[in-house]
Amino acid sequence: MRATLYGGPGDITVGERPDPRLRTPGDAIVRVTLGCVCGSDLWYYRGVNPHALGPIGHEFIGVIEQAGADVTGLKPGDLVVAPFTFCDGTCANCAAGWTGNCLNGGSFGNHGVDGGQGEYVRVPFADATLVKVPGSGHSDAVMKSLVALSDVMCTGHHAAVSAGVKPGDTVAVVGDGAVGLCGVIAAKRLGAERIISLSRNPVRQALAREFGATDVLTERGDDAIKLIMEMTGGIGVDAALECVGTGESMATAFGVARVGAVVGAVGVPHDSLVPLQTVIFRNVGLRGGIAPARRYIPELLDDVLAGRINPGLVLDYETDLDGIGDAYAAMLERRATKSLVRVGAGVQGAM
Template sequence: MRATLYGGPGDITVGERPDPHLEKPTDAVVRVTLGCVCGSDLWYYRGVNPHALGPIGHEFIGVVEQVGVDVTTVRPGDLVVAPFTFCDGTCANCRAGWTGNCLNGGSFGNHGVDGGQGEYVKVPYADATLVKVPSGDYSDAVMKSLVAVSDVMCTGHHAAVSAGVKPGDTVAVVGDGAVGLCAVIAAKRLGAERIMSLSRNPVRQALAREFGATDIIAERGDDAIKLIMNMTGGLGVDAALECVGTGQSMATAFGIARVGSIVGAVGVPHDSTVPLQTVIFHNVGLRGGVAPARRYIPELLDDVLHGRINPGRVFDYETGLDDIKDAYDAMIDRRATKALVRIGV
């Protein structure tokens, strides 16, 4: 099969890999129809974070081709959403709901596991991992939203859930990438009354407003903190959602967090630290991390299928598998918020 291969910083190619086959009775093989490039993939592409050489990509939807004898929840021909991490559903962490931290799980597209930027993926623990999409004649817009649900929508939702967003809250979303934009959707979905999106990009500002942002904050750093504190009467926001992972974004999130609130942090950390002075003396908490996507997908999938949310709008660039390096470059150059990759039919 053809698949995207990571060969080191700046080296993304499409090459041949062996077709996956069932190795365990709990496996399934999925033919990928749509994949995409994640912001976390760019850290590997830049050489900032290490990544094993070989397959890459962890967000995809597709059609089941084969199932092992013990698989009961999906069948060949089913359309499925794959969370970006696979899980067994039975370990202590999975039973507690933390499917992204499965003791026997992992991430697609790393350490030799098939990636979502290829034609086929062998999915371990198919019953616990894959989410079947009800049969239907879905529009391309809905299919794009299903891809978004595999990761970025779940991750944005995790930021909002971790911060305890509730009806009537004032929320600030630090970051205007795909995760940050999905965090705006999540905050709106959970009932936030006022949602501030920190963004300097006019295209992303417009999309944030479409998703439910009431205020756009173009300032950064200390200027953003001063403005938001002024806008909230000196109190700060009820929930700050950190969706970048840099030192400045973390400092901003804690700088605008109301006393007693929680920062929901889902940005992959890079040179960021937690300001313990604020944690201690302002009673500001920190929660977040890797989203338990498998736990969140069913409720978010239902909202997509009923037209209540449309996270697929974050895709503003498309390529086929042969041109996937263009997708990486478009995101690196900020010509794209998030790039969709059309792989199969």
């Protein structure tokens, strides 16, 4: 099969890998229809974070090609959403709802595991991992939103849930990438009354407003903190969503949080520190981390299919496997918010 291969910093190519085969009776083989490039993939591309040489890509939807003998909930031909991590659904962590930290799981597209930027993926623990999409004849817009559920929508939702967003809240979203924009969707979905999005990019500003942001600020750092405190009467926001992972974004999120608020942090950390003085003396909490996407997908899927949310709008660049190099470059150069990769033919009638 053809698949995207990581050869080191700045080295993204398309090559051949062995076709995946069922290894256990609980496996399924998924023929990928749509994949994405994730912001975290760019950290590897830049050489900032390590990544094993070989397959890459952890966001995809596709069609079941083969199912092992023990797979009972899925059959060939089913359209499925794959969370970015696979899980057994039975370990202590999964039982507690933390499927992204499964004791027997792992992530797609690393350490030899098939990636979503390739034609086929072997999915371990298929019944526990994959989510079947009901119905048929889904529009292209819905299909894009389905692939957004594999990571960024769930991760933005995790930031909002971790921060305890509730009806009537004022929320600040630090970060205007795909996760931050999905955080705006999530905050709106959970009932926030005022949503302040921090963004300097006109395209992303417009999308944030479409998703429900009531205020868009171009300021950063201390200037952003000062302005948000003024906007909230010196109190701060009820919940802060940290969707970047840098030192400045973490400081901003804690700087705008009101006494007793929680920062929901989902950005991959890079030189970021938790300000313990703020935690202790302002009673500001910190929650977040790897999103338990498999737990969130079913409820978010219902909203996508009903047209209540449309996270696929963050996918503003499209290519096929032959254009994967520019898919990475477009995001690195901020020509794209998020790159969609059309890998294979869609399920009959779906596209």
